[in-house]
Amino acid sequence: MVRFVDVHHLARWVADTGLESIISDLVDALEADFRRWPAFDKAPRLASHSGDGVIELMPTSDGGTYAFKFVNGHPVNTSRGLQTVTAFGVLADVATGYPRLLSEMTLLTALRTAATSVMAARALAPPGAGTMALIGTGAQAEFQALAFHRCLGIDTIRAWDTDPAALDKFVTNAAQLGLDVVRATGADDAIAGAHIITTCTADKRNATVLTDDMVRRATDGGVHINALGGDCPGKTELDIELVKRSSLFVEYAEQSFIEGEIQHLPRSWPVTELWQVLTGDRPGRTSPDEITVFDSVGFAVEDFTALSYLDAALDREGGDRYFERIELVAEPADPKNLFQLVEDEMTVDVAGA
Numbered sequence: 010m011v012r013f014v015d016v017h018h019l020a021r022w023v024a025d026t027g028l029e030s031i032i033s034d035l036v037d038a039l040e041a042d043f044r045r046w047p048a049f050d051k052a053p054r055l056a057s058h059s060g061d062g063v064i065e066l067m068p069t070s071d072g073g074t075y076a077f078k079f080v081n082g083h084p085v086n087t088s089r090g091l092q093t094v095t096a097f098g099v100l101a102d103v104a105t106g107y108p109r110l111l112s113e114m115t116l117l118t119a120l121r122t123a124a125t126s127v128m129a130a131r132a133l134a135p136p137g138a139g140t141m142a143l144i145g146t147g148a149q150a151e152f153q154a155l156a157f158h159r160c161l162g163i164d165t166i167r168a169w170d171t172d173p174a175a176l177d178k179f180v181t182n183a184a185q186l187g188l189d190v191v192r193a194t195g196a197d198d199a200i201a202g203a204h205i206i207t208t209c210t211a212d213k214r215n216a217t218v219l220t221d222d223m224v225r226r227a228t229d230g231g232v233h234i235n236a237l238g239g240d241c242p243g244k245t246e247l248d249i250e251l252v253k254r255s256s257l258f259v260e261y262a263e264q265s266f267i268e269g270e271i272q273h274l275p276r277s278w279p280v281t282e283l284w285q286v287l288t289g290d291r292p293g294r295t296s297p298d299e300i301t302v303f304d305s306v307g308f309a310v311e312d313f314t315a316l317s318y319l320d321a322a323l324d325r326e327g328g329d330r331y332f333e334r335i336e337l338v339a340e341p342a343d344p345k346n347l348f349q350l351v352e353d354e355m356t357v358d359v360a361g362a
């Protein structure tokens with residue numbers, strides 16, 4: 010039997026356990042997995058593009074456990090009353106090939122993305138950062154804001170979204186969460202005096218959410234840019250001049266050169282994979298005046314970590330409060346008699362007729 014965590018189960022687990030505590034644990038779990046980066050199978054995700062968006066499969070394995078996520082990215086969806094990003098994922102045992110966990114991953118992705126952002130910022134942001142600009146206040150926004158507040162001590166969020174309703178929603182939710190929020194009047198206003206800038210906008214084009222001039226004017230020295238909305242070919246957020254003069258950090262360069270802000274740069278451009286900073290192999294921020302960019306696109310190892318963390322929590326907490334068991338995999342008593350399962354149903358049908 011496979012454990013199945015649906016959206017209500019996942020939301021209940023988050024509410025019972027505490028969102029901030031899960032994110033904080035996830036940061037540590039991600040760091041541990043990023044430090045053993047060479048142990049993972051890695052490949053750019055398999056993307057199926059259409060005019061409206063993309064559907065992607067994200068697999069990885071550490072030799073003992075295999076994971077994959079199905080995720081979509083459709084910025085047009087919110088105009089249809091649907092979400093931009095939805096996902097589900099599977100964890101399986103490599104030894105048998107049998108899946109053991111099937112989980113919703115729309116919420117889990119928001120949690121792991123926030124935790125990944127914090128992991129990067131912990132290594133790259135200017136010391137003492139207290140103010141974060143948050144540009145794009147859709148589905149990911151509250152998770153990002155809470156994660157930075159809890160794990161990095163960010164006490165002020167300067168928020169901006171081109172959609173006033175999304176901005177209203179965020180300001181209301183963030184105030185209820187006890188965050189100090191400034192409702193900015195534009196991207197340039199949002200980034201004024203910020204030490205960290207998170208861009209999480211959704212637009213299926215090469216947008217320029219931040220221009221190089223804007224960043225020069227608004228910041229008085231170093232800044233860390235946590236750019237997570239540019240995650241598809243032809244879908245980026247940053248002015249290329251800003252990208253070029255920044256120190257660039259990515260998850261997995263081979264995938265990021267296809268999907269990230271660096272898709273506009275030649276493959277020879279110097280970028281650092283985040284795991285190298287976490288293991289101490291490569292430097293992170295080297296000066297207070299530096300602009301660091303975490304060009305986040307989301308990588309399979311992060312989903313592996315999130316699913317493994319959830320699986321371990323379900324082991325600990327036991328009971329069926331957070332999952333049900335489903336027969337996802339056929340398990341005939343005689344493994345060579347798969348037909349028996351159909352025959353059993355035929356017998357039931359005949360008996361019931």
Ligand code: NAD
Binds near residue numbers: 087092144217
């Ligand atoms: P969403 O559609 O719920 O929210 C995006 C928000 O951006 C919307 O409110 C929209 O009005 C706003 N926006 C669009 N253009 C803007 C602009 N120029 N300036 C200011 N605001 C603007 O999407 P979401 O689920 O919050 O995801 C945000 C982005 O992050 C998406 O592009 C998604 O693909 C990406 N994402 C990345 C990762 C990762 O691991 N890197 C994970 C999840 C989502």
